Amino acid sequence: MRITSIFLVTLMALPALGARFSPEEAEKLYNTYCSACHALDGKGATGGTFPPLAGSEWVLGNPKRSVAIVLNGLHGPVAVGGKEYNLEMPPQGAVLKDSQITAILNHVHSSWGNLGEPIPPDLVRTVRSEFASRDKPWTAPELLKLFPLPKKKQTLENLISRIYKGQWNRIPDFSKIQAESVEEEHNGIIDIAVSPLKDKFGIVWEGEFVAPSKGEYLFHLDADDGARVILNGKTVAEVSGQGPMNGSRSKTGKVELNEGANRFRVEYYEFAGLEGISLGWRTKGMDDWELLTPAKPKSKSKKKFPDIILTPGSDKTVIYRNFIDGTTPRGIGFGFPGGVNLAYSADNLAPELVWTGPFINAGRHWTGRGQGNEPPAGDKVSKLTSTRFLPGEARFKGYSLDKQGNPTFKVSIGAAMLTDSWKPGETGTLVRTLSLSGEKPIEIPLGNAEITGAETISLTPGKPATITYTLK
Numbered sequence: 185m186r187i188t189s190i191f192l193v194t195l196m197a198l199p200a201l202g203a204r205f206s207p208e209e210a211e212k213l214y215n216t217y218c219s220a221c222h223a224l225d226g227k228g229a230t231g232g233t234f235p236p237l238a239g240s241e242w243v244l245g246n247p248k249r250s251v252a253i254v255l256n257g258l259h260g261p262v263a264v265g266g267k268e269y270n271l272e273m274p275p276q277g278a279v280l281k282d283s284q285i286t287a288i289l290n291h292v293h294s295s296w297g298n299l300g301e302p303i304p305p306d307l308v309r310t311v312r313s314e315f316a317s318r319d320k321p322w323t324a325p326e327l328l329k330l331f332p333l334p335k336k337k338q339t340l341e342n343l344i345s346r347i348y349k350g351q352w353n354r355i356p357d358f359s360k361i362q363a364e365s366v367e368e369e370h371n372g373i374i375d376i377a378v379s380p381l382k383d384k385f386g387i388v389w390e391g392e393f394v395a396p397s398k399g400e401y402l403f404h405l406d407a408d409d410g411a412r413v414i415l416n417g418k419t420v421a422e423v424s425g426q427g428p429m430n431g432s433r434s435k436t437g438k439v440e441l442n443e444g445a446n447r448f449r450v451e452y453y454e455f456a457g458l459e460g461i462s463l464g465w466r467t468k469g470m471d472d473w474e475l476l477t478p479a480k481p482k483s484k485s486k487k488k489f490p491d492i493i494l495t496p497g498s499d500k501t502v503i504y505r506n507f508i509d510g511t512t513p514r515g516i517g518f519g520f521p522g523g524v525n526l527a528y529s530a531d532n533l534a535p536e537l538v539w540t541g542p543f544i545n546a547g548r549h550w551t552g553r554g555q556g557n558e559p560p561a562g563d564k565v566s567k568l569t570s571t572r573f574l575p576g577e578a579r580f581k582g583y584s585l586d587k588q589g590n591p592t593f594k595v596s597i598g599a600a601m602l603t604d605s606w607k608p609g610e611t612g613t614l615v616r617t618l619s620l621s622g623e624k625p626i627e628i629p630l631g632n633a634e635i636t637g638a639e640t641i642s643l644t645p646g647k648p649a650t651i652t653y654t655l656k
């Protein structure tokens with residue numbers, strides 16, 4: 185009898201002391217003790233209300249950190265994978281044996297693509313005794329002080345910035361100018377906030393671009409006012425002159441890079457007014473740009489795309505060939521110098537919208553992922569026409585742009601050809617010139633009589649007509 189009970193006690197004690205759990209058993213333990221909050225797939229229960237363990241930086245580096253969390257719990261604000269949580273994880277140290285915690289954490293550290301350190305067999309015991317006197321959950325700052333997160337691999341290493349003072353209207357030769365200050369940028373970020381000056385300054389950043397592999401790299405640069413990015417001594421992309429940072433002047437360039445460190449330099453200057461620089465890179469296998477400049481503060485709206493207001497140059501019309509709200513799928517937008525804008529429908533062979541002020545926000549379609557129609561960015565949008573007016577035989581024959589970017593649309597009507605040219609006139613006006621070849625006159629829709637003075641005109645072959653659209 186005595187022998188049996190000793191035998192039994194030994195049997196029961198064995199798994200608790202020296203037990204090594206199989207991976208299947210470890211997963212079961214995880215499912216029992218953690219998945220209610222962190223989900224079976226580690227992504228955080230209830231659609232991510234709870235923080236994820238999959239891809240969490242908290243399981244990387246010193247493995248004592250996750251042991252400590254499981255033993256004593258965690259409460260208060262904590263950032264996991266770039267998202268803020270402020271919840272409470274109850275301590276599990278009293279419920280779980282050392283061997284169970286070891287098994288669970290080995291499972292967590294090696295599942296869902298996690299690359300955490302393995303938990304040595306006696307680590308849980310060590311951590312338990314190290315913090316034996318602790319009777320409340322950890323806070324994130326406490327843990328980070330004890331067990332800092334491993335340094336994230338940076339793309340830009342050994343980065344320094346030099347700030348220059350001066351007034352230029354193009355990127356100056358910085359080698360000829362004395363820098364005001366030199367700074368080490370340990371965060372590896374190209375940020376103009378390093379400059380104490382708001383206007384009339386320049387910055388040069390220099391360091392190493394650590395390429396993950398050998399191959400072709402794309403760099404996308406935008407700046408207010410000018411900037412260039414130089415790799416291994418070669419200019420890859422340059423935004424020259426002066427102007428806003430809204431995508432209209434942005435440049436993309438490509439370069440072959442070696443794996444590892446490549447010499448990297450960015451030259452930037454700001455004349456006056458708003459300032460900014462945006463620089464991203466990508467290579468094969470990446471489905472989006474990786475930014476080297478600070479991410480824009482997240483806007484409160486749910487918009488998935490950045491604001492990129494297309495703006496005409498001082499004497500150059502800009503064109504937008506994506507879906508525009510208020511016209512047909514083959515609507516083509518033109519933003520003219522002076523702040524008058526037009527959307528022409530190649531389906532209905534007629535101008536459909538005119539408006540004043542900002543032209544259009546190209547952000548929705550900028551990355552190629554945007555969906556839906558973009559409304560004009562400006563105000564006082566006037567609908568001119570919305571149906572097809574010309575005879576059924578009329579066909580769109582394309583458009584051409586003159587040196588200023590002003591369009592001429594061509595429409596064939598049987599054997600006759602209608603040309604329809606647009607350019608900006610005096611402030612707040614658009615000037616349309618129509619001409620027709622062929623035999624007989626034809627009625628052309630002008631749209632809103634308040635803007636043009638008439639709904640239609642009768643156009644005679646060989647007699648061009650000029651109509652002024654007054655948008656004020």
Ligand code: HEC
Pocket residue numbers: 214217218219220221222234235236237240241242243250253254258259260261262264269270271272273274276288289292
């Ligand atoms: C009752 C819900 C609950 C249970 C059960 C639970 N956790 Fe947590 N866990 C949380 C919460 C909530 C946080 C974040 C606490 C905060 O906001 O400060 C967290 C944070 C963590 C973190 C750090 C942040 C992160 O997401 O990486 C780790 C690691 C972790 N838990 C591991 C575990 C493991 C392993 C188990 C099972 C032994 C477990 N947790 C069980 C709720 C829970």
